[in-house]
Amino acid sequence: MYVAVKGGERAIDNAHRLLEQKRRGDPAVPELTLEQISEQLALACDRVMAEGSLYDRELAALAVKQARGDLVEAIFLVRAYRTTLPRFGASEPIDTGAMEIRRRISAAFKDLPGGQVLGPTFDYTHRLLDTTLGESPSPRLRGEGRERSERGEGDSPHSRAPGDPPSPGAFGADLSAQAGRGESSAMPRVTDILGNDGLIEPCPPGEADAPVGDLTRAPLTFPAARDLRLQNLARGDEGFLLALGYSTQRGYGRTHPFAGEIRLGEVEVEFMAEEVGFAVPLGAITVTECQMINQFHGSSTEPPQFTRGYGLAFGHCERKVMAMALVDRALRADDLGEERKGPAQNEEFVLSHSDNVQATGFVEHLKLPHYVDFQSELVLIRRMRAEIAAAGETQREAAE
Template sequence: MYVAVKGGEKAIDNAHAWLAEERRGDLSVAELSVEQIREQLSLAVNRVMAEGSLYDPDLAALAIKQARGDLIEAIFLIRAYRTTLPRFGGTAPVDTEAMACDRRVSATFKDAPGGQVLGPTFDYTHRLLDFKLAADGEVPEGVKAEATQAPTPHIMDFLDREDLIQNEVSGNDVPPDLTRTPLELPAERALRLQSLTRGDEGFILGMAYSTQRGYARNHAFVAELRIGAVPVEMEIPELGFAIEIGEITLTECETVNQFKGSKTEPPQFTRGYGLVFGMTERKAISMALVDRALRWKELGEDNVGAPAQDEEFVLYHSDNIQATGFLEHIKLPHYVDFQSELELIRKLRREAQGLQEAAE
């Protein structure tokens, strides 16, 4: 017979203490510092900042340490902390053309103006375990190129000049802030992009992959992928002009997609766009593919029923914090609910057994 278990404050305190012990691990092994995580696990830090909607490498590294490497838990910590911060105002839109590029590649033009910069990437590694790292050996250093400081024009500008790509009309209205107001559907593109940039990387990747496999008829070329630091400026009312308050590292991806035209648009290329905190290129590319798939209505295309074209499905299920909360709540006490269902099943079984005996 099922019996409801009981717990209390002491059990919770013990669970916290055990968690802290597990987090620290073997005391004979040196403790991992926040600085080590920030500098040596930078890609994990970048993901936590992007999906946590807060650009602070030190706090992201601290969250990773506290979460024992569980990145979704770390993202949860960052989002919770973010809600406690005061808001002083909004910054001006960043100018990614002024980006000091550590990496800048194009799959559409070999001789791109400004040059191709491979940068630090896994693309050309052999994906073999390097046991020198296990032995704490120093890896030989290569020649590190300096980031491109001169303004680097976007590849899309060259297609714009020939009127070969859909013209983007930029609105003057300030888009709604997803971190301050709940998501409402249908969502304008600016709001969709906000949702995608802080959505779960694995989910967005899966949606993007589905478009490449034929769900949404979305064949894309990476017109440009760039990673680097951009200055952040803010208008100071007392001064009457904007001043630079710092810089952040961003990954930007623009894709070129085939478009046969519609009743209102001529045959031309169309765009997909992704912009993410830190060096997060897999996420930025995925975001650009999903962004393009979600634009079917505004481009006058047919909805072929692909998951990546379903705005509600993509946007409501991409947030790993909401998903985690709803998923993990079922492991919390549901004693009353279960007892009522348990009694119902017992009653139905007794009735069924009574009918069976009566028939015999």
């Protein structure tokens, strides 16, 4: 237990001023803008949005900047901010089947309708540091200004609005020219393809007006339903889920997973606004989804079917949703009549420790003054030692 202390105001003020200075770093180095963080450290912003459980790129970039790149601190800032806003309500469930896909792969099917598109991925890179990125501007981007001016594009604010893709040629080769139709092919879910043959368990749509669990409104109790488990995992710490997912692969609750499908892209968010009278489109958000296909489950009445684990999170966060899908499947042990053998199958353990804001709060609170507590421990240990010493003395006297 920590207790309130007084004093130290000047030291605290000075520490905060020093933090300001350190955050800014060498003033001779240009200051980062939020646009730079959002555009060039995009995956850091995505992680802050996913685990901060708040979709707002600009706020995520601000949090990354304020936290000096400490993402758990940034997530904390975002979580604190969200408590200051009223909630209008809940959206209509997003339809990831209608996603505007920028990446979609399957490790289970080689040839699947719509094909496999790699999109912007680190996969198949050699993981060799690229020293040319250390030069400024990066050589691969140097053509951009010249080509733009040749095509008569100026830099007026409306020539390229934020969100517009950069001009072709900016990245050496005009990727769009290689395909050049501007169309997207239909990409049915891999789970639907298996579902059509009854080879995989279906996901029941649930009753239309059934309440949806919300752990931001009511404390988590156990056993937790799958909606609450997924909400918890979607905002859970990537590192924690990654380690747990990995543990299931190494045998602590094995589920025999295949990455049935991973897709990244934009989905429309619609909100039922009472005064308007219909579901209003609010805009699009980026999400990553993982459908993990796992080994069979069957019974005396049901033929064996593949089982499923599901991962979904804000932004581009493939590792996170894969780990989430592994853990989601592991947590279904009880539902599927499996013996719980590993930590990843223990929902109380997983769900109580997945939140990095809660975790960092409790771990880091150890820094706060525990002086009184520690004093009592000191008194106690001195008394115990004195008693043992006294007892020894008595024994020795008795022996003599």
